[in-house]
Amino acid sequence: MTHALRVNPIACTGHGMCAELLPELVELDRWGYPVLTSPTVPRPLLSHARRAAQACPTLALLIEEKSGRHR
Amino acid sequence: MSLNLHGPGLWYATRATGLVTLLLLTASVLLGILTAGRFASENWPRFLSQGLHRNISLLVLAFLALHVGTTVVDTYTSISLTAAFVPFASSYKAAWLSLGAVALDLLLALVATSLVRKRLGHRAWRRVHWLAYACWPVAVAHGLGIGTDRSATWVLALSAACVLAVLATAAWRLVMAVRLGPAR
Amino acid sequence: MTALAHAPARALSPRARVPRLLAGVGGGGLDEHERRYGPLPGPGRRPERLIDLVEAAGLTGRGGAGFPVGRKMRSVAAGSGRTVVVANGAEGEPASRKDRLLLTRLPHLVLDGITLAAQAVEAGQAYLCVHAAEETLLGRLDDAVEERRAAGLDPVPIQVTGIPGRYTSSEQSSIVQYLNGGPAKPTFSPPRPHERGVGGQPTLVHNVETLAHLALIARRGVSWFRAAGLPSAPGSMLVTVSGAVTRPGVYEIEMGTTAGEVIMLAGGPAEPLQALLTGGYFGTWLPVEAAWPAPMTHAGLKAAGGALGAGIVVALPAAACPLAETARVVRYLAEESAGQCGPCLFGLPALAGALASLAFAGDRDGNIDEITALAGLVERRGACRHPDGAAQLARSTLRAFPADVNWHQWRGACDGVRRPPLLPLPDDEERGWDWR
Numbered sequence: 205m206t207h208a209l210r211v212n213p214i215a216c217t218g219h220g221m222c223a224e225l226l227p228e229l230v231e232l233d234r235w236g237y238p239v240l241t242s243p244t245v246p247r248p249l250l251s252h253a254r255r256a257a258q259a260c261p262t263l264a265l266l267i268e269e270k271s272g273r274h275r
Numbered sequence: 276m277s278l279n280l281h282g283p284g285l286w287y288a289t290r291a292t293g294l295v296t297l298l299l300l301t302a303s304v305l306l307g308i309l310t311a312g313r314f315a316s317e318n319w320p321r322f323l324s325q326g327l328h329r330n331i332s333l334l335v336l337a338f339l340a341l342h343v344g345t346t347v348v349d350t351y352t353s354i355s356l357t358a359a360f361v362p363f364a365s366s367y368k369a370a371w372l373s374l375g376a377v378a379l380d381l382l383l384a385l386v387a388t389s390l391v392r393k394r395l396g397h398r399a400w401r402r403v404h405w406l407a408y409a410c411w412p413v414a415v416a417h418g419l420g421i422g423t424d425r426s427a428t429w430v431l432a433l434s435a436a437c438v439l440a441v442l443a444t445a446a447w448r449l450v451m452a453v454r455l456g457p458a459r
Numbered sequence: 460m461t462a463l464a465h466a467p468a469r470a471l472s473p474r475a476r477v478p479r480l481l482a483g484v485g486g487g488g489l490d491e492h493e494r495r496y497g498p499l500p501g502p503g504r505r506p507e508r509l510i511d512l513v514e515a516a517g518l519t520g521r522g523g524a525g526f527p528v529g530r531k532m533r534s535v536a537a538g539s540g541r542t543v544v545v546a547n548g549a550e551g552e553p554a555s556r557k558d559r560l561l562l563t564r565l566p567h568l569v570l571d572g573i574t575l576a577a578q579a580v581e582a583g584q585a586y587l588c589v590h591a592a593e594e595t596l597l598g599r600l601d602d603a604v605e606e607r608r609a610a611g612l613d614p615v616p617i618q619v620t621g622i623p624g625r626y627t628s629s630e631q632s633s634i635v636q637y638l639n640g641g642p643a644k645p646t647f648s649p650p651r652p653h654e655r656g657v658g659g660q661p662t663l664v665h666n667v668e669t670l671a672h673l674a675l676i677a678r679r680g681v682s683w684f685r686a687a688g689l690p691s692a693p694g695s696m697l698v699t700v701s702g703a704v705t706r707p708g709v710y711e712i713e714m715g716t717t718a719g720e721v722i723m724l725a726g727g728p729a730e731p732l733q734a735l736l737t738g739g740y741f742g743t744w745l746p747v748e749a750a751w752p753a754p755m756t757h758a759g760l761k762a763a764g765g766a767l768g769a770g771i772v773v774a775l776p777a778a779a780c781p782l783a784e785t786a787r788v789v790r791y792l793a794e795e796s797a798g799q800c801g802p803c804l805f806g807l808p809a810l811a812g813a814l815a816s817l818a819f820a821g822d823r824d825g826n827i828d829e830i831t832a833l834a835g836l837v838e839r840r841g842a843c844r845h846p847d848g849a850a851q852l853a854r855s856t857l858r859a860f861p862a863d864v865n866w867h868q869w870r871g872a873c874d875g876v877r878r879p880p881l882l883p884l885p886d887d888e889e890r891g892w893d894w895r
């Protein structure tokens with residue numbers, strides 16, 4: 205079971221909390237919007253990722269489970 | 276020490292917890308506004324405003340429970356538990372007490388929706404959260420109007436400071452909203 | 460630019476491979492249509508058999524993405540309960556005219572396709588979406604629907620709907636949101652329309668040309684359809700040819716026809732050409748030597764470095780400036796952003812600015828790197844493909860015109876920027892377009 209980060213770009217308003225709480229996986233572009241630097245969330249960072257998703261003021265950061273099956 | 280249900284002890288507790296609740300609520304509102312306005316500095320990241328806002332809001336609930344509890348248990352005034360939630364359910368200073376009940380109800384709505392924010396969806400949550408701007412002034416009015424400590428200068432000064440702080444921060448927030456522009 | 464079909468109105472000869480869609484073009488109502496193409500086939504006892512036919516025929520979407528139609532229909536039909544069919548004739552791409560031609564001259568063919576698709580996926584309702592400003596067309600389509608209703612042709616009700624004419628409004632999730640009562644702006648997926656669309660029901664969204672092909676497949680069968688085109692890309696398609704050609708317009712070609720043959724169909728170059736824009740404003744520039752022999756299929760053009768898109772080909776003369784043309788189009792795309800996603804809302808104007816800088820002012824501020832950086836920054840970071848398209852166009856400009864880029868970098872604007880703009884944009888005349 206792997207997890208992937210995803211941003212809902214319509215909900216995102218560039219608060220930037222995700223980059224503060226998950227700097228290993230999220231950087232901000234020049235306008236303050238998140239750039240995901242890795243497609244998957246390594247196991248050790250999963251709890252941090254969940255916290256970042258919970259903190260997002262507009263609930264734009266999503267954690268998706270990939271079951272490993274090809275869709 | 277036996278719990279004296281008749282006498283000034285509980286009454287002091289009520290007023291004290293009420294005041295602390297108001298201070299904490301003010302702090303929560305200030306931090307909420309800072310979060311929405313994206314306040315940040317080198318030593319103050321955005322998630323700090325948000326984290327403190329959430330935790331202090333829960334503290335508010337705790338002190339509010341004490342405030343209500345001591346009021347209800349106190350036999351000097353006959354304020355029922357219902358009166359804490361339902362306006363005009365008590366005869367003692369009905370109007371001012373009702374304001375307290377209203378503020379409490381609003382606060383419960385704010386906290387409840389925040390706890391199920393993910394399931395509720397951001398848009399619905401946000402619409403309810405605007406009620407915070409109603410909850411806080413109602414709480415302030417309740418505190419001042421209920422009259423018990425109105426004569427004490429330091430209480431008045433404290434209340435004034437809370438009001439000034441919120442007004443100033445709200446003004447800052449408006450400026451930020453204009454400056455941030457679209458898609459924000 | 461007029462949209463003409465250069466196909467005589469005669470009955471479809473079994474040996475002529477094209478025209479097919481356009482064989483019966485020429486106005487007239489339902490009776491004329493039935494005389495030219497034959498009556499609407501009944502659904503039979505198993506209307507979903509059409510999906511088998513479409514799959515075997517290998518029909519792919521003609522709206523730009525080229526997705527296999529049978530597969531899409533199957534996934535919509537897979538669920539229980541009612542579904543919805545949406546025919547997308549909104550044609551937001553300014554350089555495309557084929558959908559408009561179909562709806563104006565062959566509405567009944569499209570409506571046949573809608574009905575057949577609706578029956579195959581058990582739809583309870585269908586919509587035919589057109590640019591809202593086309594009031595005459597909307598009226599005529601309403602009349603056509605009414606004519607068919609009187610003849611008892613369409614068991615599933617078809618609602619003709621006007622969609623706002625913004626570039627991003629003709630995207631399928633925009634149309635679905637609009638039909639659901641919201642703004643005509645793209646939505647975040649999941650869910651996709653075929654999972655949950657109009658009214659929460661699985662929704663089949665197809666380009667009107669795709670549905671027209673479907674209407675003919677139902678009449679003539681799989682082997683007829685596959686008799687034209689290539690085994691990997693069967694059938695025919697409509698292309699809109701414009702720019703420096705003698706006879707710009709909409710033409711029907713077999714899939715796999717080369718881009719050069721398409722230009723010759725349109726009367727050949729009106730002046731010496733340097734490049735072709737393939738795919739539309741979210742497509743790619745191809746130098747004419749690379750484009751000429753490229754087959755008009757998704758795979759064929761992609762292999763040549765271009766894109767098929769919705770069959771748009773614009774011929775760029777040697778005397779025009781591709782950088783200026785691109786700068787202008789990307790500025791239009793930036794203005795057409797739905798404004799919902801930060802990277803698109805801020806990135807596209809920045810990209811347009813960098814392109815304009817390169818086109819008119821030279822590279823003194825490192826614009827080439829800026830263009831490449833911005834293109835990479837906006838891609839795949841919006842809810843829809845709008846920023847991706849602009850990025851692709853910008854990148855292909857740098858790639859296809861290294862000599863021009865070099866000139867502009869060191870010497871500033873070339874003479875070509877003084878020509879009147881070639882690539883069509885809506886309301887060009889009203890805008891009084893200023894180059895700068």
